[in-house]
Amino acid sequence: MDAQSVADDCGVWQWSASTGTDPQPYFRIFNPVSQGEKFDPDGTFVKKYLPVLRQVPLQYIHKPWEMPEHVQEKAGCRLGIDYPVPRVDHASRRKLAMSLFQEAKDRYAMTRK
Structure with a gap:
């Protein structure tokens, strides 16, 4: 090659x-959640590579952190024990990234004047 x-x-x-x-x-x-919902709507890929999520109902397969405790117990997937809690709040980080990109864009525009 x-x-x-x-x-x-x-x-x-x-x-x-x-x-x-x-x-x-x-x-x-x-956005990893929307990508999963769009390209793995049945959770086939998720369930294959994350066996702990196999019993998770489809409505939570791409957002297991939204499962109520009784659903977690039934699925055998307790957040913070069997599956990690989210480390990043995507919505707030998206806003931050957008503001940083806009700031960089504005700074660049100022150098072009």
């Missing part, structure tokens, strides 16, 4: 995993 192929492959994987630079405008923020 030549160097260009390696670079292309790396770029494709970074784009697919949303870990690289996004060619879209600054306002595009990756």
Whole structure:
């Protein structure tokens, strides 16, 4: 494999995993929950790779942290014990990212005057 192929492959994987630079405008923020709902609506992928979520009802499969305690008990998936609690509040972090991107955009515009 030549160097260009390696670079292309790396770029494709970074784009697919949303870990690289996004060619879209600054306002595009990756949302793992909506991606799961869109591309894994039945939770097949989630249940295969996260066996602790296999008994979780479909309405909570992409947001297990929203399960009431009685549902957690029934599914055998207790938050903070069997499955971690969220470390990031996506909505608040999205707002922060948007404001930082806007700030950078504004700073750049000021240098262009």
